[in-house]
Amino acid sequence: MNYNTIRLDTLKYLRDNINWEVKAKRHELFDEFYRVLNDWDGRLSDLQRIFWPEQIEILLSDTINRWKTEDNLLAPFISFLVQTGYKDKPKVDQDGKLIYRRRTPLLLAALVDINPLIGCELFKIYDRFDINYTDERYNYTHLRAACEWGCTEVVEKFLQAGQEPNILHADTGDSLLHFALRSPHTSPEMIATLLRHGVNPNVVDKRGPTAVHLISMAPEDSDLMQMLIDLTDYKHQPVRIHLQDKSGYTALQKAHYVWDWIHVPLHTACIEKHDVELAKILIKFGTSIDAQDIFGNTPLHNAVDYSDLSLVEFLLRNGADPYITNEAGYNALQYAVASLRPDLIDVFLDNVVDLSSFVFPTAKQFNESNAHWKCRRLELTSILLNIVERLEKRGYE
Structure with a gap:
């Protein structure tokens, strides 16, 4: 045996x-x-x-x-x-x-x-x-x-076998799309599968958000947002991006308020996500490119503050005003100059034709923006002269 x-x-x-x-x-x-x-x-x-x-x-x-x-x-x-x-x-x-x-x-x-x-x-x-x-x-x-x-x-097999794609949870009102989007294990392929089988992205669950609200609250969400728009249009169910949740917020507002209540349109895209694609989508659906938060900062102020060259260029090319001042009295171009980043300043100079309204930053603003330069005065002076030269070449007097 x-x-x-x-x-x-x-x-x-x-x-x-x-x-x-x-x-x-x-x-x-x-x-x-x-x-x-x-x-x-x-x-x-x-x-x-x-x-x-x-x-x-x-x-x-x-x-x-x-x-x-x-x-x-x-x-x-x-x-x-x-x-x-x-x-x-x-x-x-x-x-x-x-x-x-x-x-x-x-x-x-x-x-x-x-x-x-x-x-x-x-x-x-x-x-x-x-x-x-x-x-x-x-x-x-x-x-x-x-x-x-x-x-x-597996989800594909269920839906091909005839399972109802728009079934809602009896207690919460969640759809399959809600469940997938709330899961840390979701993927664009999963969302695409649900949408292609006709899952309605505009369903509001009992807690308030639609699928587009949930996507707006997710990190690195612009790809999912664009896919949601593309696929729902394909299925003749255009996503209602201005639909309000139970708290009265639209998806555009959720994309910003989720991180900090002080932020308004585009600020989160510039501060937290550094995401040009998300910024494009938000502008496409009516977000003001020059909206100011409670400190008076515009999305351009925030993009400059984080030295995000691609976002700065995108915002300027789409009409962002570099001369709007915040509560401290500074505009985005002044912040760029005070940052002592020649590459950042070049982005402004390549996209801002009129420098007649530009006022050179004060010594106070330079000090606030560059505390780490205090022990390197010679290097700071060299960079500052370089910046002044660049401005003068573009017509600044």
Whole structure:
């Protein structure tokens, strides 16, 4: 008798002699099973020759609960089930009707927040994409889990199988797009898949935001925003970027207020994201290019403050006024000169024709902008002379 046979006989003995109602006994059985798994030699056996499907489901649920944060223990067991070809079979009631409301181990895995990469593997076991199992207590579904885990191919299969793309969560009003966008595991491919299947981006959930509000609040969001606009137009559902959430904010306002309530249109694009593409989108949909925050700063002030050459150039080429003064009495061009950045000043000089309104910065402004230069006076003087020369060549007197 070989080693594999001995191990299988041990498993069968434990299977037939433990109390399946006692968790500790089930753990004892599983520990022995895990040893068999680690020591197995050759082709894996069909697990259903050893356990009933109901027993496998119990063991899988126990494993998820027990090792939800132990990827090195949980992943091999799920991989083993997949390799042996184990598939979940739908359950039916006394009338032969499919039971949709059922807490599957996959739903349990989603609720206890296992590693999404492992979660996606579970769809190789629960592969009936024409059935969207629902946890009765939390109204959590297999399709939602796929969206939140970032399983794009799985979501595609669900929607191709006829699942409703615009189903809303009964309690929160969230759409599949809301779930995907709130997940840290989302991707442009996931969002594109949902949009191509007709998910409505203008649905407002019970907390207020639409999909475009959520995109505006996400870091590095301009690509998603542009894709949302392009794909919803393709599906004849143009995104309503001026739609207000429950707090009265539009998506354009959310893109700025999310970081700091003092900022108004374009300021967040310039301060937090340094994102020319986002700035383009915001301007396209009506954001004022010269809007001032409570300190009187325009987006151009902020772009200069962060020495963002590409944003400064973009704003100037799109009509930003370099002579608007803030509460301190300084305009953006004065900030640029006081920054002692010749490359930044060149951007202004290449895009500002009229220097007749320019007033050279005061000594106070130079001191405020360049405290780190105090011990390097000779170098500072050289740079300052270089800047003056550049200004004079462009007509400044």
